[in-house]
Amino acid sequence: MNGTEHALWVSVIIVGFVVVIAVAALLSLLIYLIKRIDKRVDTIGATLTAAKANTANTVLIPQVATGVDAVLAEGLEHHLFLGRVLGKVKS
Structure with missing residues (x-):
């Protein structure tokens, strides 16, 4: 393998690592946002239950x-x- 091929392989491997890290970061962000949405949905559900109790009469x-x-x-x-x-x- 000559110097140019070696440089290309190193470049491709570095780009691959950057892509993998970016994908991992985006997936982590997605998981965080989904958990946050789930918590807010639970809060809204509790609020609606309380509203139902307040308007029962x-x-x-x-x-x-x-x-x-x-x-x-x-x-x-x-x-x-x-x-x-x-x-x-x-x-």
Whole structure:
């Protein structure tokens, strides 16, 4: 093997090592990113489970709204009654 062939073989081997190292680095980065995505998916799953628990009693909202409407209607009746009574006293 002459000097030129030897230099080419050394160059090819060096390029091969660089490619192998680059591929290993990219695969390591890919594994890291996949683990990070998995952790975030678990966090999102926990958040959705908590949201489901927080909204489990939403069927009570219409009942509460009806009760609030009834209290407001009663308060309006008292307000109107007192307005009529106090309006007659001032006259």
